[in-house]
Amino acid sequence: MFRNTREGLALALPAAIFSTLLFLVPVGILLSEAFRFEGGWSLQGYIDFFATPLNRTVFLRTLKLGALVALTAAVIGYAAAFCIVNLGPKSRGTIFGMVVLPLMISPVARTYAWIVILGRTGIVNETITGLGLSDTPLRLLFTETAVFLGLLQLFLPLMIISLVSAMENIPRDVIPAARVLGASWLAVFFKVILPLTKEGLVIGGTLVFTGSLTAYITPAILGGSKVLMLETLLYQRVNVSNDFVSASVIAMILIVMSFSANLLLKKIASARS
């Protein structure tokens, strides 16, 4: 440790000042906008926002889809993580790499694939009309299911990564021991695996949930204006109706959610160390 405080500050402050001026200040002003009303301060912006049925629908849909994606990712994630941990060291590395790789690829590319799958001339519709199950193509795009699938594919790797690292810390003999003592696989999961991987589940769950909440591209491409989520609603409010008060309310909701998720993660991390 060096003691020269002034020198240290000179090195650290440019980054802090840059972040403050370009981040905290503009975002702070934007957040304050919903509280300004006829020259004074009030909660009118928030009251008006939640008084609109569409806004309420979008708000609840965003929470619902976020929770659903996180839950599904947890179920698939546990199965996949369990299998990965059971692999030999060599194939484990390869499979783990294949799980992580999609995270490095542009979300636009990752979402676009679903248009090919779910579109009017996509695989699903070709199969359905080919088999004669329906004469006209079904509308699969611009549905909640499409957004759900897109988000799940986008964020599932985060859940698997968190669960794999949690499961690697389970002592080797614990699961066979529970089995020998007569526990069913269900009991093993709920009484042994789940309690021992709780932290990984919370970390993965928060990452997937906040990721789904704040994703823009997936709802924009797969949901369009039929299935609005908070981010796409914000964009529409600003671009179509110049409504900055709604934008400010949505911004507050998103920031509060991802900030609390972040606090939770920090708490878990510090409890561990």
Place this chain on the structure above:
Amino acid sequence: MNTSSRLLANWIILGLTLTFLIGPFLIIILAGASDTSYLAFPPEGLTLRWYLKVFTVESFRASFLLSMALAIFGTLAALLLGVPAAYALNRYDLPGAETVRTIVAAPIIVPGIIVGLALLRYLVVPTGVTVTLALFMAHTALVLPYAVRVVSSSMHNLRADMEEAAVLLGCSRFQAFTKVVLPNIRGGVLAAFILGFVTSFNQVPVSLFLSGPGVRTLPIDMLAYMEITFDPSVAALSALLAFMSLAIVFVAERLLGFSRYV
């Protein structure tokens, strides 16, 4: 269950999961090669014309160059700010170090779309700064947390007494930094650059509002193109971008064991 059927179940679950995660890429690669003027899968006839067309679309070329420039220079600027900050946070007993850390990490917590809107409304509009400059600063701010985090963790393992020894042996503090610290954290800085580059290049929401006539990042341009045309060229471009990211990560992993840092 006996061992072999368990092993089989294991691979079936993994196979399904990987199909869901990676299958879509194989689909866009093939969809981009379909010899039709609309998206089709399975592809009807194979052609490379959509892959070639991508390079001739003027707006794709311009937006690709903009995205590249933003990713390269934005990340360099973030490192220029982030490396000294990471160094100071590790080596000095700073008053308010925790505050500095929180401020620098803040951009991760705030969704990009909000940052873009805030910068447009309170920076570009009142001060007349160009959209390109605002984009550059937004991408820098966005990458800064990653730069500080990755460089910090590689500096964490470097003992301070090496520098002290260098100073005792006659180096100036600056020389001690360039001759002792920098060579030792080179891997971390490179990893931070790659992570920053990929993050910035793939970033969409922050650039949504920060685009103007002729100023569009590549993902935004692709979104716009998708709305008017349904030919397979976006699929082809998506496939090419996926290959680009994979190549970068592969080379990085080979050269410096990238995954250690991320």
